[in-house]
Amino acid sequence: MIIAVTGTPGVGKTTVAKRLAEILGYEYVDLKEFALKKGIGEKKGDELEVEVDELAYHVERDLKGQDVVLDGHLSHLMPVDLVIVLRAHPKLIWERLKARGYPEEKVRENVEAELIDLILVEAVDEHENVIEVDTTGKDPQEVVNEILNLIKSGTKRRVGIVDWSRVYDDVVPYLRLSM
Numbered sequence: 001m002i003i004a005v006t007g008t009p010g011v012g013k014t015t016v017a018k019r020l021a022e023i024l025g026y027e028y029v030d031l032k033e034f035a036l037k038k039g040i041g042e043k044k045g046d047e048l049e050v051e052v053d054e055l056a057y058h059v060e061r062d063l064k065g066q067d068v069v070l071d072g073h074l075s076h077l078m079p080v081d082l083v084i085v086l087r088a089h090p091k092l093i094w095e096r097l098k099a100r101g102y103p104e105e106k107v108r109e110n111v112e113a114e115l116i117d118l119i120l121v122e123a124v125d126e127h128e129n130v131i132e133v134d135t136t137g138k139d140p141q142e143v144v145n146e147i148l149n150l151i152k153s154g155t156k157r158r159v160g161i162v163d164w165s166r167v168y169d170d171v172v173p174y175l176r177l178s179m
């Protein structure tokens, strides 16, 4: 089974995906590393611009039928069996991406993406089997345990558990409109 772990940059995908793969005994695949190894896409700074359909073709060809946890903010656009969408309070995204030294405009862009459920909306457009997990206030192991329990209970779809509009006023200072 291929499990995608996706979400806004800085939400905790890699941290969770690696632990999840280890506990499940699945192969961990970083989608960006996979693309680089295949020579797919064009490096633009530390970003990799890829043609999603081309990447999906290679994921299908190379990983189909294998037990894999696929880590990346495009993984929900790949041919996978289950999508885990991680969520975090937009202020956490701000703090983590600022700490990483991202340019302010890029940090604000990602804060907005988290605020408006961008990745979740893309994931449910692409897949039936989507599980949304709010990681806010939980340590990585708690997040992984929640995912494992959901998988073990046969949950295929759990979405709509996060609504950051209720904290909009707290988030406004971290949006592009406040620049």
Ligand SMILES: Nc1ncnc2c1ncn2[C@@H]1O[C@H](COP(=O)(O)OP(=O)(O)OP(=O)(O)O)[C@@H](O)[C@H]1O
Residues within 6 Å of the ligand: 007, 008, 009, 010, 011, 012, 013, 014, 015, 016, 073, 096, 135, 138, 139, 140, 143
């Ligand atoms: N549940 C958590 N609680 C506290 N800190 C966390 C949690 N999950 C991840 N972090 C921290 O948040 C930062 C970002 O985590 P990580 O690199 O896994 O995110 P990511 O979504 O993979 O980011 P990117 O898409 O940019 O690779 C790291 O410093 C990590 O240690």
